[in-house]
Amino acid sequence: MWEYTDKVKDHFLNPRNVGQMEAPDAVGETGSLACGDALKLFLKINDSERITDATFMTFGCASAVASSSALTEILKGMTLDDAAKITNDDIADYLGGLPKAKMHCSVMGQNALKNAINAYRGIQILEKPGTMVCECFDITDLEIIDAVKKNHLDSVEDVTSYLKAGGGCGNCIDKIEEIVESVKTQA
Amino acid sequence: MKIVYTDNNATTRVAPEVLEEMLPYFSELYGNPSSMHSFGGNVGREITRARERVAALINAEPDEIVFTSCGTESDNAAIHAALAANPEKRHIITSGVEHPAIKNPLEDLEKKGYRVTFVPVDGKGRLDTTLLYESMTDDTALVSLMWANNETGVIFPIKEIAQRASEKGILFHTDAVQAVGKLPIDVKDARVDMLSLSGHKIHAPKGVAALYVKKGLKFSSFLNGGHQENGRRGGTENTASIIGLGRACELAKAHLQEMDTRVRDLRDFLETRLVELIPAATVNGDKGNRLPNTLNIGFTAVEGESILLLMDQAGICASSGSACTSGSLDPSHVLMAMKVPFESAHGTIRFSLSCYNTQEDMDHIVTTLPPVIQRLREMSPFWKQEE
Numbered sequence: 038m039w040e041y042t043d044k045v046k047d048h049f050l051n052p053r054n055v056g057q058m059e060a061p062d063a064v065g066e067t068g069s070l071a072c073g074d075a076l077k078l079f080l081k082i083n084d085s086e087r088i089t090d091a092t093f094m095t096f097g098c099a100s101a102v103a104s105s106s107a108l109t110e111i112l113k114g115m116t117l118d119d120a121a122k123i124t125n126d127d128i129a130d131y132l133g134g135l136p137k138a139k140m141h142c143s144v145m146g147q148n149a150l151k152n153a154i155n156a157y158r159g160i161q162i163l164e165k166p167g168t169m170v171c172e173c174f175d176i177t178d179l180e181i182i183d184a185v186k187k188n189h190l191d192s193v194e195d196v197t198s199y200l201k202a203g204g205g206c207g208n209c210i211d212k213i214e215e216i217v218e219s220v221k222t223q224a
Numbered sequence: 225m226k227i228v229y230t231d232n233n234a235t236t237r238v239a240p241e242v243l244e245e246m247l248p249y250f251s252e253l254y255g256n257p258s259s260m261h262s263f264g265g266n267v268g269r270e271i272t273r274a275r276e277r278v279a280a281l282i283n284a285e286p287d288e289i290v291f292t293s294c295g296t297e298s299d300n301a302a303i304h305a306a307l308a309a310n311p312e313k314r315h316i317i318t319s320g321v322e323h324p325a326i327k328n329p330l331e332d333l334e335k336k337g338y339r340v341t342f343v344p345v346d347g348k349g350r351l352d353t354t355l356l357y358e359s360m361t362d363d364t365a366l367v368s369l370m371w372a373n374n375e376t377g378v379i380f381p382i383k384e385i386a387q388r389a390s391e392k393g394i395l396f397h398t399d400a401v402q403a404v405g406k407l408p409i410d411v412k413d414a415r416v417d418m419l420s421l422s423g424h425k426i427h428a429p430k431g432v433a434a435l436y437v438k439k440g441l442k443f444s445s446f447l448n449g450g451h452q453e454n455g456r457r458g459g460t461e462n463t464a465s466i467i468g469l470g471r472a473c474e475l476a477k478a479h480l481q482e483m484d485t486r487v488r489d490l491r492d493f494l495e496t497r498l499v500e501l502i503p504a505a506t507v508n509g510d511k512g513n514r515l516p517n518t519l520n521i522g523f524t525a526v527e528g529e530s531i532l533l534l535m536d537q538a539g540i541c542a543s544s545g546s547a548c549t550s551g552s553l554d555p556s557h558v559l560m561a562m563k564v565p566f567e568s569a570h571g572t573i574r575f576s577l578s579c580y581n582t583q584e585d586m587d588h589i590v591t592t593l594p595p596v597i598q599r600l601r602e603m604s605p606f607w608k609q610e611e
């Protein structure tokens with residue numbers, strides 16, 4: 038608790054928009070009981086593709102609850118096009134930042150949102166491009182390369198903090214290390 | 225806000241009697257116990273008395289006690305000594321649920337070419353002794369097993385195992401950091417070769433500990449330097465803390481009975497009430513064979529950190545069995561080794577009591593925790609489906 042900002046504490050202790058929604062227009066889920074955190078996001082969307090209401094249910098640590106709560110506040114009143122541009126950093130920034138080891142909680146928010154929008158627009162989630170690296174958290178090499186480049190990550194621990202990749206069974210840690218090293222030597 | 229402290233397996237408060245006895249050695253009595261002058265020598269005499277008090281708690285001889293800087297150092301020193309005494313042997317046996325102070329050095333040795341057998345435990349945290357005994361070979365330099373587990377409180381049959389090891393001529397070390405002060409420990413009866421204990425788990429300060437080394441054992445020091453501790457541990461003594469540890473051991477001995485009765489009753493009360501009041505709550509560990517102060521309990525469909533932080537709002541201090549950090553959301557290696565189902569492993573809380581806890585403390589937890597769990601479950605996408 039001592040490493041959380043006041044905003045994170047507030048959103049954890051007084052989460053906004055908690056609960057299942059009656060007749061939602063879109064639902065996005067991510068995570069599972071096995072991986073230790075999960076988020077279910079419910080959206081009401083009007084005819085002009087604007088989000089009129091957002092609620093959530095979350096299983097996870099304080100920053101997972103706070104990230105979910107923050108996300109619903111950010112989303113209300115937004116158009117779907119704008120919502121689609123929200124990144125995990127936007128969620129973390131809204132909370133005044135998250136400890137590095139908890140960044141994956143904001144990624145969880147971004148993923149649930151992406152899934153909700155895709156479901157609403159009837160976009161089939163296609164097989165992800167790239168090769169699977171982390172089976173536990175369904176993360177491909179392309180996603181890891183992307184995260185390493187964008188966020189200037191320089192270790193396996195950094196990648197795990199951002200994407201969770203490598204945080205499950207740990208079998209892919211060597212592969213992640215190779216990827217991090219190869220991106221670093223390219224740079 | 226009143227603090228209800230039930231995290232005594234993590235650390236304990238320094239007993240007022242201990243602090244009082246330590247204070248002069250921070251100020252006027254600052255002499256070096258090794259000095260020739262009586263100003264230092266008087267401090268040396270107090271160290272001797274502390275050594276006697278520590279020895280008395282575990283039925284050792286005073287010269288079998290080596291003071292160290294922490295339980296971790298005692299554990300590392302024991303491993304170091306066992307391997308140095310048996311340079312030709314390349315095999316070590318331990319369990320899959322040891323504290324990192326044993327687990328990590330042994331994993332390092334594995335990388336350096338030693339063979340390490342991590343004996344598994346069952347769902348209740350009980351050691352597979354059949355496999356343990358089968359693993360003992362002529363090449364085994366050391367068996368190191370914890371007396372009691374820090375997370376679940378489960379007690380291993382140390383006397384029986386030490387007996388088998390000694391029959392095979394294998395050195396036996398036990399990490400008794402959690403057992404000392406909570407259970408009667410008798411090194412002569414149990415016939416262990418080395419035993420680690422740590423001050424801050426028994427109301428002495430942090431940063432002082434001891435290693436029991438059986439008389440006659442060929443011991444080579446881990447911290448090599450001056451002739452302190454009879455040449456077994458270099459470095460000018462942490463005089464005030466060692467003197468505090470001596471007093472704490474004396475108090476621990478006097479409180480052993482209370483641990484087994486009053487503290488055990490408080491723990492049992494807490495356990496019974498929580499299981500009654502909270503649906504889908506499971507106690508982890510062998511209930512019939514646990515430390516009297518420890519309760520490890522899992523709640524389905526909620527996550528440990530959230531529980532801890534909401535309890536923190538009510539002044540309750542406890543620990544969780546999972547750490548949601550670095551994206552590694554795995555439950556602790558102890559719960560994983562016990563194959564605790566992940567539905568409840570993520571929501572596991574450890575309460576660990578001391579003689580300072582009261583019925584009032586337990587009542588406060590019993591009224592605080594059920595609504596906390598309910599609140600988190602109402603937020604959890606997995607709870608409704610569970611019902």
Ligand SMILES: Cc1ncc(COP(=O)(O)O)c(C=O)c1O
Pocket residue numbers: 233234293294295296297299323325370372373374399401402422423424431433
């Ligand atoms: C079983 C066990 N062994 C060793 C240690 C380490 O002791 P210390 O903190 O004094 O290094 C602990 C404390 O956490 C423990 O519980």
